Structures are given as C-alpha cells and as structure tokens.
Amino acid sequence: MTLALIAGRGDLPALVSSTLKTPPLVCGYEGIALSGVSADMTFRLETLGTLLLELGKRGVTQVCFAGGLDRPPLDPSKIDAETAPLVPMFMQALQKGDDGALRVVVELFEKTGFKVVGAHEVAPDLLAQGGVYGTVWPDAQMRADAEAAAEHILKMSPQDKGQACVVANGKVVAMEDQRGTDAMLNDLGNVVDGILFKGPKAGQSRQIDLPTIGPETFDSAHNAGLRGVVVDAGDVLVLHPRECAARADAHGLVFWARTGE
Known part of the structure; x- marks a missing residue:
C-alpha cells in the first residue's frame, strides 16, 4: 500500500480507485458520504496531524485528492495533540480563497514527506479529449462565447471565485462561486443561447481540484436552457464521458472540448 486516496463526494474517488492495480488506502472526511468506495479511516481538519502520522x-x-470537499470550519475543542502545531498553517489557509487554501494543504502533505499526485495522473483517461463528444457541433457564436468565457475565467482568477461561468451572446451572465457549478446553473432560470464553460484558473495547481464535469452537468445545463457545455481539453476531468455524450445528445446540447486556445 503506497497511495492514500483523500476521498470526497461524487464518483471521482471510485473512478480513480478503479484504475489502480493495488487498492488505495481510502481516507474519508468525517460526515461526508462516499460513493463507490468505503473509507478505511476517517479524519477531520482538527485531527489532520494524526492522519499524517498514521499514513x-x-x-x-x-x-x-479526489472528489468534492467543502472548506470546513475549525473547532478548537476538537484539535488533538498531533494537530495542534499545525493550527497556524490552518488559520492561514482558512483566510485564503479556495485555491489558496488548497495550496496550503498540498504544501502541508509535501512537507510531511508525501508526494501529492493529481487525479489526472492516476487516471489520465479522465482528462477531456479535444473535439466534439456528441453529435451536435458548435457554431461561430458558441466558439466566440467560449473564447469570452475563457478570458473571463482568467480575468477573475486573482479573486479565486470559481472555474465555471455562463456566457450568452458574448455577455457573462453568471459566475461560479464556492457553492459549485450546479448551484450556479440552478439559480439561472432560463438563458437563451447561453453556454456553460469550465476551465482552470490562471496558475491553478493541477495536483488538486481540477475542474470536473459529469452526466448531471448536462441535465443542469439543459434545465437552464443552455445550448452547450464547453471545456478546455486536457484541463478538465470528464466523469463517465460516454454517458456525458449521451446526455448531451438526448438534450440536444453541444459537448465540446476545445483545443489550441
């Protein structure tokens, strides 16, 4: 046993685990229900020092790291002896945006002697492959909207808000926040001629929290009245790609992983 999987919500932990010849040690965050894998041990922020020692x-x-993890609050009463020396680093992390906090977590594991590997390194087939997945192709307006969306994600990167936005006819109409992509889409109502774009922020670490889409993304996009879902090839994880393409076709949506931009 050499690899520990810090598992969060969704199908990604199980998909990553299924690619390994030797089952990983699955570490689940207390209170988070796992899908497709069972936790060999659980932890919380206040016991992270003990987890590192046990690993x-x-x-x-x-x-x-694989799957969704919310940034948890820190309960001083639950901090154990092994974790107490790490509290200053925790406080620094919790004051930063999502990407900044994740960088601190990665740094903590690396300083302890572990190599942090990205989910895409363990399961490279999950990375978006360039091209159109379904049968509906992007038109000129959609290509222009995708370019505008990518520029917006890069522009907003210093604010560390999110990895997705909705653009319609060249105008950004919604930006993802810490609640996630589905919450953004559910709040939209009906957007005429819009697209969902998802891609990494500027300078984002690829070791943790790469943008991810799955079949449910296409249901949410359809419910919001969008025309398509566009991602950056090689920079976004696609869970169950065949099912994603099937859902896109069923809803009449474009599913395009753009390349060369």
Whole structure:
C-alpha cells in the first residue's frame, strides 16, 4: 500500500480507485458520504496531524485528492495533540480563497514527506479529449462565447471565485462561486443561447481540484436552457464521458472540448 486516496463526494474517488492495480488506502472526511468506495479511516481538519502520522506508519508515500470537499470550519475543542502545531498553517489557509487554501494543504502533505499526485495522473483517461463528444457541433457564436468565457475565467482568477461561468451572446451572465457549478446553473432560470464553460484558473495547481464535469452537468445545463457545455481539453476531468455524450445528445446540447486556445 503506497497511495492514500483523500476521498470526497461524487464518483471521482471510485473512478480513480478503479484504475489502480493495488487498492488505495481510502481516507474519508468525517460526515461526508462516499460513493463507490468505503473509507478505511476517517479524519477531520482538527485531527489532520494524526492522519499524517498514521499514513506514514502504514507505508503511504503518495496522496491523491479526489472528489468534492467543502472548506470546513475549525473547532478548537476538537484539535488533538498531533494537530495542534499545525493550527497556524490552518488559520492561514482558512483566510485564503479556495485555491489558496488548497495550496496550503498540498504544501502541508509535501512537507510531511508525501508526494501529492493529481487525479489526472492516476487516471489520465479522465482528462477531456479535444473535439466534439456528441453529435451536435458548435457554431461561430458558441466558439466566440467560449473564447469570452475563457478570458473571463482568467480575468477573475486573482479573486479565486470559481472555474465555471455562463456566457450568452458574448455577455457573462453568471459566475461560479464556492457553492459549485450546479448551484450556479440552478439559480439561472432560463438563458437563451447561453453556454456553460469550465476551465482552470490562471496558475491553478493541477495536483488538486481540477475542474470536473459529469452526466448531471448536462441535465443542469439543459434545465437552464443552455445550448452547450464547453471545456478546455486536457484541463478538465470528464466523469463517465460516454454517458456525458449521451446526455448531451438526448438534450440536444453541444459537448465540446476545445483545443489550441
């Protein structure tokens, strides 16, 4: 056993685990229900020091984060002795945006001697492959909207808000926040001629929290009245790509992974 999987919500942990010849040590955050995998051990922020110590004892050398994890509050009454020295680093992380907090977490694991590997390194087939997945192709307006969306994500990167936005006829009509893509789409109502775009922020670490879409993304996009879902090839994880393409076709949506931009 050399790899520990820090598992969160969704199908990504199970998909990553299924690619490994040797089952990983699955570490679940207390209170988060896992799908397709079972936790070998659980932890919370206040016991992270103990987790790091236990991983070392079990011979773990690599750690992979997979699945959704909310930024938890810190309960001082639950901090154990092994974690107490890490509190200053925790406080620094919790004051930063999502990307900044994740960088601190990665740094903590690396300083402890673990190599943090991205989900895409363990399961490279999950990365979006360039091209059109379904049968509906993007038109000129959609290509222009995708360009505008990508520029907006890069522009907003210093604010560390999110990895997705909705653009219609060249205008940004919604931006993802810490609640996630589905919440953004559910709040939209009906957008005429809009697209969902998803891609990484400027300078984003690829070790953790790469943008991710799955079949449900296409249901949400359809319910919001959008025309398509566009991602950056090689920079976004696609869960169950065949099912994503089937859902896109069923809803008459474009599913395009753009390349070369």
